[in-house]
Amino acid sequence: MYGWIWRHLPGNVWVRALLSLVLALGVVFLLFQYVFPWAEPLLPFNDVTVDGTGSGTGTGTGSAPEGIAR
Template sequence: MSHSLWRPGNRGRCAVSLVAYGVGQVPWYDGRDGMYSWIWRHLPGNGWVRALISLVLITVVVYVLFQYVFPWAEPLLPFNDVTVDNQ
């Protein structure tokens, strides 16, 4: 006799016997959506429009990081303070 964790009419993400214990199918899934799924749900348009808007957003974030944030933070980081012995 095969015992299935799934009921025939259950189309949810979690197995029936595991839901009562708060355990999902994957160990890292705790019922909350991540940041990227929240952004994806709130973007307008269909999948292609959302993908295009996502690429534009990523490009803008990378541009701002390289043009403003990283040059501002460079003097604060000790990457140029290296000591190499002559051998």
């Protein structure tokens, strides 16, 4: 795929390299501006299951496991 793109870009090596950089930056821009904001509500990153209620909240009142100094 990249070879096909490289062969179809106009100009010499330096022009092709510059055009490749511009195309890559354009793809990154489109991803951050449109694709990622669209997909963010569909991803489970905000589904937190730790709520701090119940035992084991890490208050330091229990004894340390064997071999671990307090």
